Amino acid sequence: MGWTKEQRYRRVEDVNQVELQNLQTRVNECTWRQTFHIQPLSGLLNDPNGFSFYHGEYHLFYQWFPLGPVHGLKYWYHTKSKDLVSWENAGIGIAPDDYYDSHGAYSGSAIEYEGKLYLFYTGNTRDENWQRHPYQCIAIMEKTGQIEKLTHPFIRDVPEGYTNHFRDPKVWRENDTFYAVIGAQRKDKTGCVVLYRSSNLVNWTFEGELQTDLGTFGYMWECPDYFELQNYGVLMFSPQGLEPKGDLYHNIYQSGYVIGSKLDTITHSLSHGSFQELDRGFDFYAPQTMVNPDGRRILVGWMGLPEIDLPTDKNGWAHCLTLPRELSVRNGKLIQRPVQELQALRRQETEVKGVLKNTKNMYEEFKGVSYEMVCEFENNDAVVFGIEFRAGDDEKTVIKYDTVEKKVILDRSSSGETVGEAYGTIRKCFVNTKKIKFHLFVDTSSVEIFINDGEEVFTSRIFPRENRNEIRFFALSGSTTFQAKKWSYV
Structure with a gap:
């Protein structure tokens, strides 16, 4: 079916129970429902968000449009696990119900601070001419699981020189300073990543653009993730607009990384090798990583891509997440192995x-x-x-x-x-x-x-x-x- 703008931006809270039950029945009748992957109860799942360990449990959110297999009004849906194997649905984590996220709670990350879990995300809005304006927003989760959004975005405006394609904050801490990378598009329609700094997670300062060796490389860099592993600096991101080259870059959009020296947070420079694809298959995008309590760097990705129709669409749902993967570095590249906990299956x-x-x-x-x-x-x-x-x-x-x-x-x-x-x-x-x-x-x-x-x-x-x-x-x-x-x- 063709989806109108009005249908895509309906709120699940405004839909009657009969319609929701009919949708759930169609989903449950699908012969392609997964048995051990995270999948949506209904509708469309995409990017993993807020992947973290907090108060004795792994927390993993994902982009969710509940009402059908299309990219509509996005919520954060919350799942949690004690072992990375058995996941419990915990309901809607962030609902797009404020002026700064009126057209969707888009992707972001999480970090624990002072006993609470801070959730960072991009609030998507549209004006009367359907022009996009992004806000960078914060919600805070208590140990009880209750989540409340702050009343004001922590970044209200896009810096000079960049378009409104400005999203997906990934936050980390170095000593007493917090940093965030955000995916961006320059005014000349080329992709990049920018850096912010904070001392308290609420007030942030624009530091500038990350200086890489990639030059012009696609028209938008989505879902950036910077981390350090085995004394290397790794910048992971999903560039849009790469042309196929030999066996590379044949999906509609790609996901990968550069690896090299640690990020210089003063000069914003990253010395690195060539861009490498994370996954060689057909369905992988928007990965996110976290460090678990025993120090392993763990990755989860979206097992899907934007703008691709699936046979499950007719049953009212689409997509799932990958299994968790432990990362290491060998010979200048990231090695991905299924986490050992999966042996419990x-x-x-x-x-x-x-x-x-x-x-x-x-x-x-x-x-x-x-x-x-x-x-x-x-x-x-x-x-x-x-x-x-x-x-x-x-x-x-x-x-x-x-x-x-x-x-x-x-x-x-x-x-x-x-x-x-x-x-x-x-x-x-x-x-x-x-x-x-x-x-x-x-x-x-x-x-x-x-x-x-x-x-x-x-x-x-x-x-x-x-x-x-x-x-x-x-x-x-x-x-x-x-x-x-x-x-x-x-």
């Missing part, structure tokens, strides 16, 4: 090993719709080898390694109902290796694949029919040995 274990030579094999009890699987290949002289999963009849999703190109390839051209075909059905990346490990987390309508213990990751939504549960191992033009272990999740 494992149920029945099945194992198989063998030699594949110009063949495709299936094994008894090696099948499923919702599971974790680790598969290692070595002693290869096959030209191509890999795995077909969520397979059956003419449907399959394929992860494989081409030993000639030295590339990992994810192919969802036959995965079921199609998604984003205008941006291609294959994703590739270069991995020079003799042995390869594929670590898959397969859910009802998604897959996250960690390559060689997090050297690369492919995240994608897939929409096969319900009974497509086969797993097939194959080798073409030669042989390979393999061993695989699978854990069912339901």
Whole structure:
């Protein structure tokens, strides 16, 4: 259906219970509802926000339009967890009900201070001519879980030289000083990040633009996140407007990072290497990180992208979040591994090993719709080898390694109902290796694949029919040995 402006900006509080119940029924009837990923009760989920640990629990908010699978009036929806595995819905965290967020509570971050959790977000407003004006806003959560917004924004105006595409504050602390990076667009329609400073989280001073080596690099940088890890400085952001280049930048918008020396907060300069994509799959955007109590840097991303239709739209919902990933640095790049807590999801274990030579094999009890699987290949002289999963009849999703190109390839051209075909059905990346490990987390309508213990990751939504549960191992033009272990999740 086409959504009018009025429909997109309805408040959920103004909708009658019959309409909400009918929407919930449509959502619950969907065969692609996930089993172990965070997903919306109804409507559209997008950016993760306010990811933090406070008062003994992980808190994770996300952008939410409750009334349908479109980008409408955004709320912050609140989920919480004690273990990063089981998440409890805690209801609306921030509602867009003030003059400074009248057209949406947009993305932001969280930080604990003086026993309270401060939530920073962008309030979106529109005037009578539908011109955008952003405000940077604060809400404060008490240990009881009660959240109250401050009555005034902490940044009311966009600095000179930038457009009203100015959003997504990410806050951190260094000693007694707080800093915030905000995604921005210069007046010449190029993207960048700006820096603010505060001593008390309420009064902020504009410090200037972060000085990077990227020059002109897309037209808007969304969802910036600066952090330090293993003595490196990392700037993570989601640039819009990059043109495809080889195997890179084939999604509608990209997410990635630069890594190098720590940010100089006096000169605002960041010395770094080249921009690197965080995820090689089809569906990954707007990631956010936090540090947990034992010092691990943990990332969660939106398993989706703006402006892409999904088969779940007809059931009144769209998108989910990725699994939490622990970050580390190796050889100048971020390594992403599924957090160890996820092993608590494992149920029945099945194992198989063998030699594949110009063949495709299936094994008894090696099948499923919702599971974790680790598969290692070595002693290869096959030209191509890999795995077909969520397979059956003419449907399959394929992860494989081409030993000639030295590339990992994810192919969802036959995965079921199609998604984003205008941006291609294959994703590739270069991995020079003799042995390869594929670590898959397969859910009802998604897959996250960690390559060689997090050297690369492919995240994608897939929409096969319900009974497509086969797993097939194959080798073409030669042989390979393999061993695989699978854990069912339901």
